[in-house]
Amino acid sequence: MTNLLAHLGALVIRRTRLVLLLSVAVLLGAAVLGAGAFGKLQANNAFEDPAADSTTAQHLLDQHFDGADTVVLLVHARSGTVDGPDIRAVGDAAAHRLSHTPGVSDVVSYWAGHDPALRSTDGRYALVVGTERSTDAVGAKALAALASTNDAATVTVGGDAEVNHDITEQVGKSLLVAEAIAVPIILVLLVIAFGSLVAALLPLAIGAIAIAGTFAELSLLGSVTPVAVYAINLTTALGLSLAIDYALLMVSRYREELSGGADPERAVIRAVTTAGRTIVFSGITVAAALAVLLIFPLYFLRSFAYAGIGVVLISVGAALVTLPALLVALGPRVNAGRLPWARRRMPATAAPFWGRVADLAMRRPALTALPVVILLLFVAAPVLHVSFGTPNDRVLRPDTSSRSVGDVLRADFKADLADGVDVVTDRPLPGSAIQPYAARLSALPGVARVQTSVGVYAGGLRVSSAADPRLASESGQQRLEVIPSVDPRSGAAQQLVRELRSGPGPQGAAIHVGGQTAQLIDSKHAIGSRIPLAALLIVLTTFVVLFLFTGSVLQPLRSLLLNLLTLSSTGGLLVSIFQDGHLSGLLDFTPLPLDTSMLMLLFCIAFGLSMDYEVIVLSRIKELHDQGLDNRTAVVEGLTRSGRIVTTAAALVAVSFLTFGTSTVSFLQLFGIGAGVAVLIDATLVRAVLVPACQRLLGRAAWYAPPVLRRLHDRLGVVGDLADDPSPEGDSAPALSKIG
Missing domain, CATH: 3.30.70 (Alpha-Beta Plaits)
Known part of the structure; x- marks a missing residue:
């Protein structure tokens, strides 16, 4: 891979003008094609499992009863x-x-x-x-x-x-507000992070290509398969986040090579071969984490996989091709427009503070790591009583139209007709056939009454003979409206739906159960039943990628355990805030069970970004270790050189996510705050403290692999050989320093 990237860097140098012209053409073409995505993406039924019983009930109601x-x-x-x-x-x-x-x-x-x-x-x-x-x-x-x-x-x-209209409208408005807050802050932080105005614009160029390209991808996919409109938000947030990460890596390494005496062209080749390799493996790990979303049947989650994989791959491509071409064109002018405090000669990324933190963790691993682990486990504790739900009107503010109606229905009506459970027969039945069935259903715990085409039932008895003809279709299918006396999201309501599904139908007919509570059960099953497979795929892909990257079997295991700690603490914090209601007054939301789909999405994105930072840190540590440095020196020096990149990138990414906390939709607040906190936890406590502490505890075993796997890595993985960096003219230049 090293030689391949070196040849790519040389090719970009020889064809700089062509690369830049093609990049502009791709950007413009993608922007034109991507503009059509907004009219093709959808919001309806995004949280439903197509194979679920509640979806079948919905289809029958649409077909025979004009909807539900x-x-x-x-x-x-x-x-x-x-x-x-x-x-x-x-x-x-x-x-x-x-x-x-x-x-x-x-x-x-x-x-x-x-x-x-x-x-x-x-x-x-x-x-x-x-x-x-x-x-x-x-x-x-x-x-x-x-x-x-x-x-x-x-x-x-x-x-x-x-409710659907209000959620879609409020999400759109909230994202505009969040972007209006985040973009100016990010622009200022970019200038500070890069130290010059010109360099700060480079991530925006990469981000523009990634975002426009992904919009074009979504436009094409939206023509052949359902794609949720919410995928647009992930495209912009993740596209900008990865552009910042990759630009920081590439520009920092480029500057480092310039400060070491390399000419601009040789500096570009070195940046592409070293930082570029990190970018490739980072992209693979992030894309793999998001690809797991494809196994879930809800097109809400699948849409984020489409957007996530697209934006990652395009970001990697732009960072490896367009960004080096821009660096070649700029040369030393990449430092133009320096800030007053950055007018001195600009090295790459050295951050002595993070080196000192890593050194302390290496000298006193138990003393530094144990308090951090205890703190994160304490924060994670509320996960033990987590409960799950699906979005309804209570994710909105009380002054929203649909929410205000929902509050009145819950408080002032004996039963909420809008939250009824629909029971639909699969074949035509006479009205007389459903009378004993309706009476039995009305006697179940949690049922206020049952409305049918032949009367109203409550407590096992027929309380009204008023027929409701709309509950019998022209073809003879029967619909029963079971009005619960309990909260439709409660355990009692869910048990009621299970009893309805498990019991016999009228005269042996099969029944299908729909409604909000049934959709909640089906959504939890659609996600929960696939979580073991998702976890297995994440573990396998992470192990394979990190093994090929490091040649160690313990580094992937260490990474997975630390990521689990990050995700657990993030989940516990979300339960404490959004389910238990802490900070509900400050953030102005109603405490609710956590949205299953949004939580799954959040964890996949947080895991992917965590692996991004893992690869950045490990890349420098491995490079130095392969050059012959001992474990402690490699870790301390690696954190010194990569710590600033990781924490700066995390701060910029966290800003873009945390501004979602201003949203008027609680599940968007949950996603933004959760993603922002997870990124900050991982980039500081985990990368700066727990990683070096674990490296110290593992010692030389940190790079262990059985002989058979070591031979496999030597054939397929990244090895620390000497790279012959091709010159811009195509001839081999003298070997440069060893690349890990």
């Missing part, structure tokens, strides 16, 4: 109750607007039949409810037109349709 997603209009009487004639006029007008909204059907109103379930216990609220197909969502403008207010009453829009 609700549009809820909450009518609030400003004075008195909703039974007055002026409030009735408001309610009738709201029902008329809803029934004439394209995509909405089966509209029911409290004033049409005075169903007590549609009236709040105190009489101040009443409901108008319609349904929509999951594949035919009502537009934002149509939903907004349903709201109204006058002196008598206000009409507020809620239900599944408005």
Whole structure:
């Protein structure tokens, strides 16, 4: 690999102008193609397992019953109750607007039949409810037109349709706010980190190519398979993060070679062969971590795999080809626009502070590592009582339309119609066939009542003979609405769904169970059942990549254990904050069970970035170790030379993620704070303290491999041979220093 990268560097030098022209052409072409991605990416059903029972139920409801997603209009009487004639006029007008909204059907109103379930216990609220197909969502403008207010009453829009709209809208606004905060801070930090204005622009060039190229990839994929619109956010955040990492590595090594007396062209070749190798292995490890998301059936997670793999590979390509060409074109002018305190000769990356920390950890491994491990385990402890959920209206702020409706439904109505459990038969049945079945379901614990096409049941008895014809399809399929008396996210509600699924259907017919609670169970199963495979794949790929990189079987194991410690402490912190509610007042969110999909995404990204920093640090340590330095000196000097890169990159990445904490959507806050904290923990406590302490405890065994694996590594892995760096003219130059 070393010689291959050296030849690549020489080729870039010989064809600098062509490389830069092609890079500009690729950037412009990708930008044009990528602009179409925004119209192809989706948000509906992103968190559903296509093979789940709840998804089958949803398809049956879309096919035979005009959908199951609700549009809820909450009518609030400003004075008195909703039974007055002026409030009735408001309610009738709201029902008329809803029934004439394209995509909405089966509209029911409290004033049409005075169903007590549609009236709040105190009489101040009443409901108008319609349904929509999951594949035919009502537009934002149509939903907004349903709201109204006058002196008598206000009409507020809620239900599944408005929740989906509000979440999508608030996520978009939150990301704009986060970027408005993060970008200026990152730009300032880039100038400080690189010490010059010109060098600070290089990561932006790499990031632009990576982001535009990934948008183009998503545009193509969006034409043939569902891709979640949320993947755009990962593309921008990860693209900029990796561009910063790789530019710091390449530019720092380039400057280091210049300061050592190399001419610009030779400095570029050396930077490509050394920093470039680190970039290649970093890219492989990050891409492998994100590729694991492909095994999950939720296209929300698969979309992040598409975006993540694309942005990593394009970032690596741009860092190995475009960035060296820019360095060749700039030459010593890469240091132009130096800051006042950086006008002295600029070496590469030496950071004596991190060397001193590493030296202390090497001299007193137990004394330095044990407190850090205890601290991280203490922070991780709340993971033991973690609970999981899926997004609903409570991820939004209370003043959001759909959230305000949801709060009223939970507080003032005996049962929340919007959170009902749908039971659908797989074949046509007469109404008489479902009567005993509905009576049995209504007697189950946690059931308030069961609504059917032949009446309403509660407590095992038929309490109303009022038929609801919309619950029987034209082809004869039957739909039963099981209205729970418990919180739909609670363990009791989940047990209710399990009982519904395990029990026999009416007259031997198979039944499918849908609704929010059923989707939660299915989502947890879709992710949880594949976590062992995901963990196995991550362990295997990490072991193989790090073994090929280091030639050691203990370095991959050490890395995996430390990454597990980072992820556990991050998970514990998230449970403490977002589930238990600490800092909920400061961050203004409602404590909820953690979103399973977002948590899985967070851990994969955090693991990938952690491996990125692992490779950066190990690369320098191994290089020095292969040059003949003893273990302690190699570690201390390696941290001295790489510590500044890792901590600077982590600080810049953390800024981009932590600004998500300003979001008005709690699962976005969870993701941003979790990713930012994980990066900071890994780059400081783990890389600076635990890595050198572990290296000291392992001693010479840190680089151990059985003879058979050692021979395999000598054939396939990265070996510390002498690299013949090709000159720009294509001839072999004298061998340079040994490369690890």
